[in-house]
Amino acid sequence: MSTLQPIPDDKDWTWVLSRPCPECGFAADTVETNELGEMVRINAERWVAVLERADAAARPAERTWSALEYACHVRDVHRIFAERLVLMLETDNPRFPNWDQDATAVEERYADQDPAVVAAELVEAAAHVASIYDGVRGEQWLRAGTRSNGSVFTVDSIGRYHLHDDVHHLFDVRG
Numbered sequence: 347m348s349t350l351q352p353i354p355d356d357k358d359w360t361w362v363l364s365r366p367c368p369e370c371g372f373a374a375d376t377v378e379t380n381e382l383g384e385m386v387r388i389n390a391e392r393w394v395a396v397l398e399r400a401d402a403a404a405r406p407a408e409r410t411w412s413a414l415e416y417a418c419h420v421r422d423v424h425r426i427f428a429e430r431l432v433l434m435l436e437t438d439n440p441r442f443p444n445w446d447q448d449a450t451a452v453e454e455r456y457a458d459q460d461p462a463v464v465a466a467e468l469v470e471a472a473a474h475v476a477s478i479y480d481g482v483r484g485e486q487w488l489r490a491g492t493r494s495n496g497s498v499f500t501v502d503s504i505g506r507y508h509l510h511d512d513v514h515h516l517f518d519v520r521g
Contacts (some may be wrong), residue, residue, distance in 0.1 A: 390472030
């Protein structure tokens with residue numbers, strides 16, 4: 347494993363809700379809410395093939411995550427968003443605890459995890475959060491929650507934001 351840590355991503359990506367991502371091409375306004383669960387599941391299945399590659403644990407550059415590290419992150423994104431969705435659906439206007447994704451990568455030793463185990467965990471976490479999206483009905487899509495940086499989301503917008511994260515990171519490892 348490299349001794350240099352990847353450069354932290356401290357950008358505010360909420361702009362992807364209002365315009366297409368020029369890197370991965372994701373356009374939030376083209377996603378139908380009733381498709382979110384299925385789209386999360388489809389994306390997760392694509393990660394399995396990525397993690398089967400012989401070079402899945404190799405970093406393409408010293409300060410860029412490997413496909414394995416990105417997959418660990420995506421698995422954890424599914425877990426975090428499942429927690430946030432439940433909070434939004436069960437609590438009025440919750441404030442989400444901060445999640446330091448870079449600290450998690452170091453603490454959980456993403457680079458040292460087993461790609462086959464991560465693939466199974468990612469698919470399981472995706473299926474769980476997808477089932478939550480599948481169960482959202484009517485006015486529930488408008489329930490709100492606030493991220494620690496003050497960004498306000500609805501269940502609808504957090505779903506689109508979440509899906510962009512999945513799509514974008516698959517783009518990162520596949521180009």
